[in-house]
Amino acid sequence: MTDSYTRFANGGLKPLVKKLGLPQPAILRRHKPGSPLTVGPVLVVSDDASAADADAVTTVLTSWDLDVRRSPELAEGERFGAVVLVLTGAEHPQDVSAAVLTVGGILRRLAGNGRVVTVSRAPAAGDAPALAAARAGVEGFVRSLGKELRGGSTANGVQLADGAAVDSVSAVATLRFFLSAKSAYVDGQLLPVGPSTFSGDIDWDRPLAGKVAVVTGAARGIGAAIARTMARDGAKVVVVDVPPAGEALSAVANSVNGVALQLDVTAEDAADKILAAAKPLGGPDILVHNAGITRDKLLANMKADRWDSVIAVNLASQLRINARLLERGVEGLRIVSLASTSGIAGNKGQTNYAYSKAGVIGHTAATAPLVAAAGGTANAVAPGFIETEMTARIPFATRSVARMLPSLAQGGEPVDIAEAICFLASDPASGVNGQTLRVCGQHLVGK
Amino acid sequence: MASSIPTTREAVIIGGNRIPFSRAGKKYVRTSNQDMFTAALEGLVARFGLQNELLGEVVGGAVLKNSRDFNLIRESVLGSSLAPATPAYDLQQACGTGLEAAIAVTNKIKLGQIESAVAGGTDTISDAPIAVGDKLRRALLQASHARGTGDRVKALLPVLGHPKWLAPETPDTGEPRTGLSMGEHQAITTAKWGITREAQDEIALKSHQNLYRAWEEGFFDDLVTPFRGLSRDDNLRGDTSAEKLATLKPVFGRGLTGEDGSPLPATMTAGNSTPLTDGASTVLFGSRDWAEERDLPVLAKFVDAETAGVDFVHGHEGLLMAPVAAVPRLLTRNGLTLEDIDFFEIHEAFAATVLTTLAAWEDEDYCRDELGLAGAFGKVDRDKLNVNGSSLAAGHPFAATGGRILATAAKLVHAKAAETGTPARALISVCAAGGLGVTALVESA
Numbered sequence: 001m002t003d004s005y006t007r008f009a010n011g012g013l014k015p016l017v018k019k020l021g022l023p024q025p026a027i028l029r030r031h032k033p034g035s036p037l038t039v040g041p042v043l044v045v046s047d048d049a050s051a052a053d054a055d056a057v058t059t060v061l062t063s064w065d066l067d068v069r070r071s072p073e074l075a076e077g078e079r080f081g082a083v084v085l086v087l088t089g090a091e092h093p094q095d096v097s098a099a100v101l102t103v104g105g106i107l108r109r110l111a112g113n114g115r116v117v118t119v120s121r122a123p124a125a126g127d128a129p130a131l132a133a134a135r136a137g138v139e140g141f142v143r144s145l146g147k148e149l150r151g152g153s154t155a156n157g158v159q160l161a162d163g164a165a166v167d168s169v170s171a172v173a174t175l176r177f178f179l180s181a182k183s184a185y186v187d188g189q190l191l192p193v194g195p196s197t198f199s200g201d202i203d204w205d206r207p208l209a210g211k212v213a214v215v216t217g218a219a220r221g222i223g224a225a226i227a228r229t230m231a232r233d234g235a236k237v238v239v240v241d242v243p244p245a246g247e248a249l250s251a252v253a254n255s256v257n258g259v260a261l262q263l264d265v266t267a268e269d270a271a272d273k274i275l276a277a278a279k280p281l282g283g284p285d286i287l288v289h290n291a292g293i294t295r296d297k298l299l300a301n302m303k304a305d306r307w308d309s310v311i312a313v314n315l316a317s318q319l320r321i322n323a324r325l326l327e328r329g330v331e332g333l334r335i336v337s338l339a340s341t342s343g344i345a346g347n348k349g350q351t352n353y354a355y356s357k358a359g360v361i362g363h364t365a366a367t368a369p370l371v372a373a374a375g376g377t378a379n380a381v382a383p384g385f386i387e388t389e390m391t392a393r394i395p396f397a398t399r400s401v402a403r404m405l406p407s408l409a410q411g412g413e414p415v416d417i418a419e420a421i422c423f424l425a426s427d428p429a430s431g432v433n434g435q436t437l438r439v440c441g442q443h444l445v446g447k
Numbered sequence: 448m449a450s451s452i453p454t455t456r457e458a459v460i461i462g463g464n465r466i467p468f469s470r471a472g473k474k475y476v477r478t479s480n481q482d483m484f485t486a487a488l489e490g491l492v493a494r495f496g497l498q499n500e501l502l503g504e505v506v507g508g509a510v511l512k513n514s515r516d517f518n519l520i521r522e523s524v525l526g527s528s529l530a531p532a533t534p535a536y537d538l539q540q541a542c543g544t545g546l547e548a549a550i551a552v553t554n555k556i557k558l559g560q561i562e563s564a565v566a567g568g569t570d571t572i573s574d575a576p577i578a579v580g581d582k583l584r585r586a587l588l589q590a591s592h593a594r595g596t597g598d599r600v601k602a603l604l605p606v607l608g609h610p611k612w613l614a615p616e617t618p619d620t621g622e623p624r625t626g627l628s629m630g631e632h633q634a635i636t637t638a639k640w641g642i643t644r645e646a647q648d649e650i651a652l653k654s655h656q657n658l659y660r661a662w663e664e665g666f667f668d669d670l671v672t673p674f675r676g677l678s679r680d681d682n683l684r685g686d687t688s689a690e691k692l693a694t695l696k697p698v699f700g701r702g703l704t705g706e707d708g709s710p711l712p713a714t715m716t717a718g719n720s721t722p723l724t725d726g727a728s729t730v731l732f733g734s735r736d737w738a739e740e741r742d743l744p745v746l747a748k749f750v751d752a753e754t755a756g757v758d759f760v761h762g763h764e765g766l767l768m769a770p771v772a773a774v775p776r777l778l779t780r781n782g783l784t785l786e787d788i789d790f791f792e793i794h795e796a797f798a799a800t801v802l803t804t805l806a807a808w809e810d811e812d813y814c815r816d817e818l819g820l821a822g823a824f825g826k827v828d829r830d831k832l833n834v835n836g837s838s839l840a841a842g843h844p845f846a847a848t849g850g851r852i853l854a855t856a857a858k859l860v861h862a863k864a865a866e867t868g869t870p871a872r873a874l875i876s877v878c879a880a881g882g883l884g885v886t887a888l889v890e891s892a
Contacts, residue, residue: 243665
């Protein structure tokens, strides 16, 4: 699925591409069951005040059988697979200098598809100005470093919130996600992580074992990839799509040993039908609002049906289904909704779509405390340019430009979205709530 | 005929799946019976999460079969996501095939021989077998048995002298013993019972209107899985009208005369007769325990069934009148009358078939003389007849019709019982070539 320019730029003419100063998208390493977590040893760096947290991180990483180093020296020919920069204790912007420059010093020895992950604390109301500056500064650092890294390497950050400990379950799970190949297309992002209520053994190979997941819009593209990835991670999947998509839907269901539910998510009784399908399987534990449509037009030419249908499918259906599931007392539900970078940065011709996707980000934050009361979470994933049937219909030139815009200089794969969703839906990630995680290869625009 | 029903356990209907039916020569032109039945089966597996499930049996068939389809249902199972160890066999009883398959598997479930089963059927006109004539066939067989080239040439020589032998034989719906097509047979019955063109067109119109409404209401969302880009039955005309139907020219019964030799009006048109259709259907059955263990829905019980045959060859009875005899036996055995039925699913081979069936049950003399009843069997409430459409609108891929009707009937009685809190019953009646009738009784569970 790698696009033809990425194949070309990594082929025999790679030196020429470099010489001409053309974009150099790397072949991204993606998760394969059984493959190592990182591509090389992991360096843990911290400022002085964060030393104890750095020790705790080291203990966690070591328990995953990673080759963890505390000093930047490498043997001849060796390269780091990842750097974890712990800044949780920094109380003043002037505290982080040495640690940050240490990271800078090893970047030339960071392997392709390497990772830089910061662990810091989220700014909070009541922080002293200097503390707030030290914490907020990490965001600018990560976003800029993401743009500097090459060869498919990424920079992301775990942002501890509400007093979550550095080795609390969700902090650890988020760190692991950012270190792994599962976050191949996530770049330049900070994810706030609160304390987790989950306590139990974590099966990192099958984090969704025993769960029942409902995925809407699952007949093709991103939805089908979500269903497959959920099944790979151990979930029993109910795949949902509109009746006319039933043929592809049943093929997806049969490929993941799941159940096909032909349903228009905008129907009044959609939530009840979803419950009826998931209950016999013991669910639902996870609900992925992936169903979405585009009806692009400049606002000046926008007709009511184009505006209304996009809002109905992409946004109103999610609100109605969530409300009904809460009303019916579904507990511990992990909701993940599909937003879009269009909803963050805006996109010409997509006022309707961007309204709906920005709306998703808004309702996710508002839904989070409501589902949390019933032991669940609500998060969103905002895809950037993903290679699907939908984006294949974008004119060639526009499509080619769209691919080059992100720091990773390429489009993402449906599985990149699926990996992020499976992470957010997993028990260990339960401390992440109300967030929107961008999976966009660090699209240049927007926050 | 058994005078009482022995006590056995229940066989329940869990659900069904079919592909949209398509008029011959349209969407499924390059599609075989095996392709269609496998697709219907795969949709059923997906709907109920039956991947790798070992079912007790899959039974079905096709009326028109190519020689390669000798093990059609088993081959379809092997091409499906069901456990390959699931046994299967083919069965054929003309248009009664699908319903007869259901009778076969439910009897096994009731007897405790199997716990679960799929029954169904498939038929294609678009991929129908084309055979060579008997004379050419004999020459070819003789040549294949010949020893040496000389004998082989000798066996084939007569073919050169008879180019007409090369003409293919295509299947038709003609009755082997009378040479009359099914439509012509029905036209005789239609005239005998004095069924009018208007009454037939009304049945056809209702069929289209009801099926269209059911599709619009989403009734088929969990009964049909799209196939080859088709997501609705393409024979369905939601916008048809009595006026449009009235413009169609009669196609059967032209040249029929009354007892006095005067010509009788031809009333049967392409609008009130079923079109030739491609399609496949499946229905999932189980013992109640099997369904409940898997938390599968239980829509209805397959209560009982009755088949009948009539002597149409000598003109004593109409070709498609066998269900008229079967139903009174079925209902009486179960202590029921027509009054006790909530839904009548009478297969619309022709609109006139439905009307002659109803007329016969209302006719005191007929019921006494032909059915051995004390008087008229009774009247069918038209508001309970084919409420979500039938074959005139959906089309009629012969062996697939039984499964279509059964799944619809099961869903109807289930919904009605849920709504009223009292049991609901559906009567299914399917006429078939050869003067056969297959009928069944379904009750909410």
